[in-house]
Each structure stands twice: as C-alpha cells, then as structure tokens.
Amino acid sequence: MRNVVLGFLGTQLDMGRRRRWKPTVSLVTHDGFPVDRLEILYDMRFRDLADIVRTEVQETNPQTEVMLRNLDLSDPWDFQEVYGKLFDFARGYGFDEDRERYHVHLTTGTHVAQICWFLLTESRHIPARLIQTGPPGREEDKAKFDLIDLDLSRYNALQQRFDQLSREYSDQLKGGIATSNPAYNALIDRIELVASNSNEPILLLGETGTGKTQLAERIYSLKLDRRRLKGRLVHVNCATLRGQDARATLFGQRRSFTGQAGTERSGLLREADGGVLFLDEVDELGLKEQSILLHAIESGRFYPLGSDSEVTSRFQVIAGANRDLRALTAEGLFRSDLLARLNMWSFRLPALRERREDIEPNLRFELDRAEKDLGNRVGFNTDARDRYLRFASDPGTPWPGNFRDFGGSIRRLCVLAPRGRITLAMVEDEIATLQADWRSAEADGDARLVREVLGEAAAEIDRFDLVQLAEVIRCCRNSASLSAAGRSLFAASRAKRASTNDADRLRKYLARFGLDWAAVSDEA
Template sequence: MAEAARILLVDDDEGLLRLLSLRLSAAGYQVKTVTSAEQALATLPHYQPRLVITDLRMGGMDGMTLFETVHKDQPALPIIILTAHGTIPDAVEATRRGVFGFLTKPFDSQALLDYVSQALRLAGPGQEAGGDEAVAGDWREGIISRSAVMEEALRQARLVADSETNVLIQSESGTGKELLARALHRASRRAGRPFVAVNCSAIPEALLESELFGHSKGAFTGATQNRKGLFEAANGGTLFMDEVGDMPLPFQAKLLRVLQEGEVRPVGANSSVPVDVRVISATHRDLEQAVADGDFRADLYYRLNVVRLDLPPLRERRDDIPLLVRFFLDRVNERNGRRVEGFAPEAMEALMAASWPGNVRQLQNVVEQSAALCTTEIVPLSLVQRALRSDPSEIPPLAEARDRFEREYLEELLRITGGNVSSAARLAGRNRTEFYKLLKRHHLEPEMFRAS
C-alpha cells in the first residue's frame, strides 16, 4: 500500500496549526508541523514533503522568503501560502513568481483540501529517501515543470531511462527534446560515459556519413587525416540524433545497418569499428505518416521507435509558464548583471494566453527580449506584445501547422458528434476506414469525446 503523501505545515499560530493538522490528517495525509520558516528549512531535507503549506506573515522569515529559498533548489515542489492579509495584487504576484496557491483566511476547509489534492497531482509521485530515487532531482536538471501532463511524460521517461532500448522522442519544435534526452542519459547506467548530440537537419547530405561514421585519410578531397565519427565519440554512452525525420533516404539504409550490426565503417576505410551506443532520436515530424508516404524506411522507424515518448507542447502545460518565466528571467539577470524583478500582472496574463507555436524556445526568446529592452524593474505589457509580434518562431513550419490544424479539426468533429465516428467521418467527407487512420495518426480516441 502506498505511503500517505507528506505535507509540511508552517505557521506561528499554534492553534491554527493544530486545526489544519487535524483536517489534513483526517483526509488521509501524513502531516508534520513547524512554527517558523527557519524550522521548515531545517526539516525539508530529511522529511522530504510533497507539498508545503505556509503562513505569509510570521516572525522572522516570512512565507514568500521561505518560498523563494525553497524554490531555488526545488522548483517543482508546490507551495501554498495562507494569509489573513491577502489582496488580489498579493495573489497575482505570488502566482507570477511560481507559488502554487494563495488562500486568504478565513478559508473554507473544502477549498483547502481541493487545493491540496490538485497540488499533489501536479507534484507527481512521491519519492522515498535513500536508494536510487534519492537523487531523482539530478536526472531532470534543467527541466522546469509542475504541470500534470509534463510530470506524466517525465514519469514515463524515468521508467525507460535505465534500459538499453532505443527511444524516439516525438514532439513539436522548441519543446525541449534535447533536454529530455540528456535527462534520460543522466538517469541511465551510461551516465558516466559520453553524451553526444547531432542535429541531422543541420548537416548537408554529402557530409552526413562522414560526420556520423568518420573517415580515413585521403577518403575525399580535404580528408588530410583519420577522423572519428560521432558514433565512435559516443562509444559506451548515448548518441542523440535530433530531427532524424529529415534524414535523406539513401543514408537511412546505412544508419539501419549500423544499428543492426553494432559497428561503423568510416568513409574510405577497409574495415569496420565496433561501437556500443544507445541511440535516442527525436523529430517534430509524424514518422508513421512519413513511412506511409515512402519518405522514411519502415525498418529504421521500428528500430528507432522501440519506446516512444511524447513531450507536450507549451499550450498544453500553461501551469508551467510562471515557473519558466522566473527561470529564464533569473538567467537573463545573472548574464546581464541587471535586476528586472518580474512581469506586470497584465504582461503575465498575455504570456499565459499566448498560443506559443514555438513552445518553450519561443517563451525564452520573448522573456529575454522583453527583459533586455526593459528600463524599469517590472516588464510592462507593451514589451511582451512587441516581443510576441517580432518573434520569428511565432510562425511554425508548414508541415507542423498542417498537422496541428488537422488534429484540432478532428477534435472539433469528435466534440460535435459526441465521439460518433460515422457521423464525424461523414462531416469530414471521408469513409470510416480513412477517418480511423486519421485518428490513429493523431493518437485520438473517440471514447474520450463520448458522454459518460
């Protein structure tokens, strides 16, 4: 039976502390109470709660300072702040800086329990002290998230990290595919060996074989010495092949042979070199459709896609936007030697409402541009609007835009028809077989849209 979720309560009002502890304990949670923020910081390392609930105004360190101190080391740990002095600006400011929830006393017990339940869902599964999971935070370094959909993707990644199977990461551009690949490597038994990344779409076709497999001296004009390829450079470790869907067909057969035989033959060499490499590949393309269209070899697809991981786009994990904004802003301040405190409430609302076709990469660009042009401590709405208009990543690639439109179109048809495939196919002007193929391509289940 799973252990009850651990919650740390922080309040200098001992009467309220007892009352909250009773309510949460009765709801099935494991609760520890402390009467100051300083005590909380001392308790965190060994108690390892999945949620912190703290009063805002306390003697000594206050609740927001506690949040900021904890947030630096544990950005994914949700924190709920309670206060008798709450105002709307306080709530907006706290949420903007990454606080999960903000409740004003006196508050309804059910509202608190609902907040706690939601926070624990977003916090993901608990981790026990000791063993391999004690360093669980290290493997996902640089991945900033508290949203349920992203935590589920990371949970799946952690399950396959220590296996030797090849992994295909399929998601839109700018979602952080290389970050996830590095996390998989850090969590694997190959962590002490090299991690080598290559963007297949950035290398001209004529150089791709030499770059990946290496070449011998004199193999072609300019080959003045023997050179190891990236497969050999990654020997014993992990090779991350980004945008593998853009790989030319003639080269796909050569890559397949390397994956099957576990050895590479450098260009111009007479013999092969054995390599022990785990391959993690990534693409923003629908490779299943590319196989159907004849643009990608089916045998290579199945060799790469032993386990598939899907990273959600930013528009499906909007809960993470305040966390990411804070993270990027802190990096900009450190790099530029400035101190932009944050974004105005209306500017943060604009960031939360944007469509983000360029995903996290686009958000980073917008934050950096807004902060660079800001002449005050708070970034105004006008600078965010300007950055959103001028960001070239606002325009997605044609194939990506077409895929997104098709998925949204299918979802709308299924919503209108209540998941009735025959009706939806008729509205789309397709027969049922074709329509089912479209649903499968976009991983849509009609049952999700049917009334219970």
Template sequence: MATVVISLLGIVLDQKGRGANRWDKWRPNVAVCMHPELHIDRFEMILHPKYMRMGQKVAEDIKEISPNTAVNIHKVSWEDPWDFEQVYGALHDFASSYSFDRENDEYYIHITTGTHVAQICLYLLTEAHYFPGKLLQTSPSPSIGAKGQYHVIDLDLSKYDQIAQRFRNEQLVGEQLLKSGISTRNIQFNRLINQLEQVAIRSTAPILLTGPTGAGKSQLARQIFALKKQRGQVKGEFVAINCATLHGDNAMSTLFGHKKGAFTGALQSRLGLLKTAHDGLLFLDEIGELGLDEQAMLLKSIEEKTFYPMGSDQPIHSNFQLIAGTNQNLQQAVLEGRFREDLLARINLWSYDLPGLRDRIEDLEPNLEYELQQFAKQHGSLVTFNSAAKNLFLNFALSPVALWKANFRDLNACVLRMATLAPGGRITESVVEEEILRLNKAWQSPTPLADKQGIALEQFLSKEAIANIDLFDQQQLLYVINACLNAKSLAEAGRKLFNVSRTQKKTPNDSHRLRTYLGKYDLSFEQVHSLNASSAPV
C-alpha cells in the same frame, strides 16, 4: 515603507572599546543606528557562528540606542573569509533564501564591515539585484564622535559603467547554480517524464523523442544524459548533431568517420561522431532528414555496435546509446519510402511524444520562472517582474491569441528580450506591452484573418463588423471559431477553451461561457458550423 539594513558583523571595528568606554568609539553597526534621520526598522546582521557572542552584544547595544529597531542575527559560514568563491557562495545562498519584500521594505546593504572580499561580494550581489537595495557606506568623523557619518550609494549602473564592467568580468556566474528543474503542472507531461526517468536509468535501448519544433527535445536529451551521468551509467560524452545539416559524403564522414584518402579532400582520417560518443550518448535530432544509406549503416551500428568508416575495411567499435528526435511522422515517411521500416522498429522501442507549449499551457508560468533563472545564471543579473507587469504578460501568454508557434523557443526568446530591456532588473508594464506587440507581429501570417486551414473571419462576420473589432480580439475570435469547428458540441468546445479555469470552479459552466462570448458577435455554435459549411467550395 520599512527601512531594513543588511550588514556583516565587523569582528574588529564592532568590538572597539570595553564597558562604558565603548560608547566613545566608532563602531560601524552601532553607529549607523545613531542617526535619527535614518530611522531603521529592522537590522539584519550576518555573522560567522563562532562570533555569535560578539554579535549578541552588538545587537544589545543597537537596541539600547535605537529601541524601535528589531535586530535579527543570521549565521553564515565559510572556512576562509578571504576566499572569494566561498564568501560569494555563502552570501549568494543567504540572498536566495531571504524573503525580500520589495513592495513594503526599502533595503540598504551596509558594506563597511567584513573583509575586503566580503565587501566586494556584497557589491557584486547588490549590483546583480540579488540584494535589491542601495549601498550604505559608513565612516568615522572626528567632529561628530562615535556617531560617524554615512553615505547612500544608489547603484544606477548607467553611472558606473567602467566599474560594473570590471566586476562583471570577475563574476562567478557558473559557480552558483540556480534551480534547474521546472515544476511542470501538465499531468500528461509529468507522467511522460516519470516513465522516461525510469527508462533512462534501467535501459540502454534507443529512445525516440517526437514533437513539434521547439518542444524541448534537445533539452530533454541532455537531461537524460545528465541523469545517467549522475548515476554513473555513462563514462563518455554527450554528442549531438542535427541530421538536417548532413548531406552526401559529409553525412557519412560526420557520423561514421573516414580514412585518409577515402574521397577527394579527405587529407586526414576522421573518427566520426559515433566513435566520439563511445560509452556516452548520441543525440540525432531530426533523424527523419537522414539519407537511406546513412540509415542502413546506423541500424547496423545500433544492433552490432560496430561500423566501417568510409574507405576502411576495418570495423570500428562504439558502445553508444542513441536518442533520436524528429518533428516528422516517421510512419508516414516509411510509407513514402523516405525512412527505413527496420530502423524505425529499432529506435521506436521507447517513444515519447512531447507536446507543444499550447498543449501544456499550464506549464507556461513555471517555464517563465525557469527562463528568468537561466538568464540570471548566464548573465549574473537577477531580473524579476513587477506584479502588474507579470499579470499583464500572463494574461496575454495564456490567452488563445498567444500562438507560441515556435513553442518554448518563442518563450525563451521572449524572456531574453524582456530581461535584457528591463530597467534596473525589473520587467515593467511598458516592457511587456512592447514585447506583446513584437510577438503579435512575428506570429501574423500573410493573411492574418485566416488560419492555416483557410478559415477566414469574413466567412462569419461582415467587413463592417470586422472593421469595428480590434486585431487582438479578431485573432481571439478566430481561435474560438476554430475550436467550435473542431468540436462536436458546444460543451466539448467549452471544455477545450476553458481547460484551466474550469478546474477552479465547483460547477463548470463552459457552455454558458462560450455561448455568451459568441453572442457578443451575434454568433452561435450552430451558426458557426452552418456558415462554414455554406462557404465551403463545391
């Protein structure tokens, strides 16, 4: 592996001595290259632009005493070298833009030069794995002259718990925002988002977000608010409530407020969430759980921008925009008398159905990267997969066996667990294997060989044959069988099952691939349909 040193230019120590006299002085960045046992292939020197000339002279001296060392100069700016926020931010930006090659390079972060603030920042960024290397500390030594001495410090945090905790409390995680956008690949979802962005900017009408639990309705509502806030279209707050938590007087009071003495226990007046959301955005998640009385008052509030708190005869004005979320079929709820038809008509002007994770499985990998970025932002520690572990996880996550029942919530929890258990900030194969077992166990139904429609593997294979198939393969086969049962032809089932890989082939061979897979278990598309029909109850 190539040895790479990353170091700040020392504007005091590195310019000691003039002319030939300089070779008698200890200069940290030159001295570190004088040790033959520490063969340095590349030296990355970070400096402020106004010290460029000094940096070039130091680089020339490094080349003179270590001809095989390539020196690269990087300009990094801050106004005040003693301002922690400025220095941390600048060094963080450098680390984020630098192309680290952990497979082929070994990195040493030289923390001898620069202000004390800069040295602390380099330590923190190395501890958090933004600089993926070991610390290199150099110092003068009268007995060996200009060469001085060096010490390599491996930041194994288990050895430095107290120090790590002290620094961790000071980390400015929130100051350095990571990329918040996700590069989604699903064409249908991207079209949905493109239109929704236009609607959010141009309209103040209610928006209805539907989709399964965990599909991202709450997060999308917050993104809409952030977009409107950025464009100066809202001055108020983002107010959110899950309507499933609202019952009885508490529902009315929470949403519309109440006057003191309006009911037993109302010792003080309350504004309510609709008033709190004045000039802002109100997100009512699971709106299908709202009672009919609350629905009637909400409709009036949307249409007239006024409402009456409980126990009051004075109307309250609130100019809020409503975003509603639900995982229910509200049309069916209207037919069953559980939801007002006029309210549905009012909130259904802009309606967007968010697909679950399995329906946009090609977006799993970018969402995986996003979750890792969020972990780094929240915990101040960069966590990554090694290449083998990432391949192992993606092979499982993209397979039919991965059910993702709670959609993106499952993915979020999955990444949080793996990142927390990652040794040294690297998710390994053993961490992934443990997580796969955990997910499979969590997704098992009470009858693991039958799906929610009651289709069981025993309908298609003998007990003896099933006993010789791994549980992993049993679940995969059951998924394939269900795809066949829900398709009119072998080709249609193949297109669904191979929806991603087929796009990478010049000539898709979905039918052949599916026929070959079923043949492994002595099954065919026609047999699956006939066996299922023969086992159906009369």
C-alpha cells in the same frame, strides 16, 4: 501456529570452530521463539556431522523435531546449480501456511546459498521470514538472533528514501522546474524509469521548441549518474547530413580516400563510443544514411569512408523528431525498420499550449537563467507580471514555437529592462511583437492549410474568410475535442453570454464550409 525453520548444515560453523558456537544448535535456545520443527539441508559427504548436530539439537531442546533433508551440491558456489536445486526444493515442499509459520536460517551455507535463499523468499517461492544468527559478544551470554520480515510495508522509511531519490531524478529531468501539469509529470516519471533501467533507444517526439534537446541532455546526465554509461553525449543535427560528406561526418573517413593531409576523421559514431548518440531531427535524415545508421545501431559496427575494415562503437541512442515518423514511413520517406528500432521507447512531449499551468514556474526559471547569463537580477512590476501571465496562459495564445518562443520573449524583456524592472508598457510592446511575428509566419500558410482541407473549393473563399477558417483549423488540430476547440476560439465572448455552447457554435461555423470535426482535426 507451529514454527518451522529451514537451513543448511554449517559445514564449518556447526563443528563449533568459532568460540564453540554452533548456529544450527543455537536456533533452539532463544526464549520467545520456540522451534517446533527444524529441517537441516545437508550434503551426503557431511552426513556424520548432520547426525551429530541433530543429536545436539534434540538434547538441547527435546521439544524440537529435527529432520535431515539430503541436498547434494557438486559446487556450492555455482549460483545456477544452487538456485535451481533450492527452487526445485521449494516447489516440491508443500507449504501449509494455515498451520505452520516458516522461517529460513541465513547464517549457514555459502554466500551463494544465502543469496538464493533471499531471492526465493523475497519472490514468495518460499513463504517465509528470514533468521540471522551470530555468536554472543565477549561480555554476552546469549547468541544473537534477528528475525527479518521481508514485508516492505514495515520499512516505510526505506521506501521513502527510494521515493525521494526517484523524485530527485525526475526533478533532474525537468531541469529543476516545479511543473504541475499531471500528464507531463507522469511522462517524466516514466522516462526516469526507462532511462534508469534500459539501454534501448529512446525516441522523443514533439513540435519544435518543446524541449527535446534539453531533455536528451538531462537523460544523458541521469544515465551518467546511474552509471549506465561512461562516454560522452554526441549531438548530431540530422538536418545538416546529406551526401558523401554526411557519411564521413557520421562514420568517419580515412586519409587514403582523398590522399590529402588532414582529411582523416574519426566520425561522430566513434566519438559516441560508450556514451549517447543524440540524433536530433532524425526525420530529416536521408534514406541512404538511414540504412547505414540502422546497421551501426544494431551491430555496433560500420565502415568509415574509404576503409576496408569495420570499426566498432557501442553507444546508446536518443532520437528526436518534429514530424510524424509513421506518416513519413507511409510516404516512403523514412525506413520502417529504422523506426521499429528507434521506437522501443517513444515519448511525445506536449506543446506549451497543453501545459499552461506550467507557464508561471517556467517564467521563474527563465528569469533565473537570465540573471546568470546577464549578471543582474531582473523582475516584473506587479501589473506587468499579471498582464504577461494572462497573455501567456490565454487559450487564444498559440505559442507556435513553444518554449523557444517563450524563452526568447522573456530574454528580450530582461535585456531591455531599465534598472532591472520589466514594466507594463514593455510587456504590451512584447505582446504586440509576438503577435505580429506569428501573424507573419502564418500568412503564407493560411491558403495552403485551407486547400489541404477543402481542395479546389478553397479558391472560391474570400481572403477574409480564408484567414479566419485557417485559424479555426489550426485550433481544431491543436485541441483534443470539438468542445475544447470551441472553448479556445470563443474564450473572450463566452464570458459575456448568458448561456454558452461553444461546441455547437463551432459546429455551425464549420458547416458553413461543408466541414465537420473529423475533416479538420488530427483524426481526419
């Protein structure tokens, strides 16, 4: 195939002012790289120099065909002009890759031209490899010649460095915990991409205790490391914001509004300027506060309480919510325009019961954290560790408070451990404590949950059946399918049966109350 080289005329270098080395002429002097056609882009103001260079190239290597292509630039340092004209040049060129191999000479032209050549080549608007030349060294006869192929498959080491950096950022978002749940790891990888490349709001959804606050803090740290912000992280508990005092807390307050000394406040939005505003439990925010907050997020401007002048604060937003914001919007409890603004990037954090394979690494994490806080190392006896992990990983263990319940449980065991060892008896006591707490919390909700599904017919159900049915409904709502719910509900007895059909057992149980999967699952 014929080698074709495209390049700008070097208005300074091709005059030979640097050690009489002329980069364009030197292209045809390198053994092993024959130049069949050299196309020189020049400005009409330098036509005489272009003719001289063409003559020198032909005298140096008569086998090279030289073509002069006029490309006038009013300002060769104007990126928009240079890129636009080179883009038009590339579109009208008519590359024939079956017969010719194309190269772009990067050495000549302004820095702007060199950048534009690179961008157009990398994007394949120009199907070429890059050539970088340089003058010979003091003790060298031949000029330097480097052929650069932008096919990144040849740069595995470089790609591996990028991959390693991405993994480090993902580990940072996971708090250094070696998680193995595929769905969670994919979620973290996606959050890492968004946090590293976008300043748009991030909405973190999930049950209480799934780690929304910790993840928000790690996203902030990642953005700080990536130099996407310079300010601080301001944590706002929206559940505590109500009425006039809430507005003063968010937007600030002028002293003149009250006339009392010490009442002037900057407001949390001002404190978040240049940083991140974390709206924790944003689903608890009142409608009036939602309206004013929306304007502040979109415009970066708001009025402090008692002020006639707007102030400015630019911040990035991370919001966390326990409840379904779309359902709240349908009920008129959450503004649809605020949801649309916050929902640019939305991520649902899975519950602990959906990540049971990550319980063991989280156990190690909690033990390490307890060691730092308590000042002494605590470990499990082997039988105690096995018992706790079986309980924690069992499909029948609900973990309603998720990692908050889990972390609290490990902390209690560490505090009470004699001589730094957690025994089997301690684990049994802790399991009993957890189960009692969960039963107590669920008791009042059983009747409400069954009434929600059965309506007035719930009054005709015995208390014994009501408690059991409520547990079945909860399990169904926390499971992806009828089969998954059946496996969870019948986890103990299924091992003793010769043949199992958990889905059919559950279907027949629901039918006793006139129910089916659609009536009790989240799909209802």
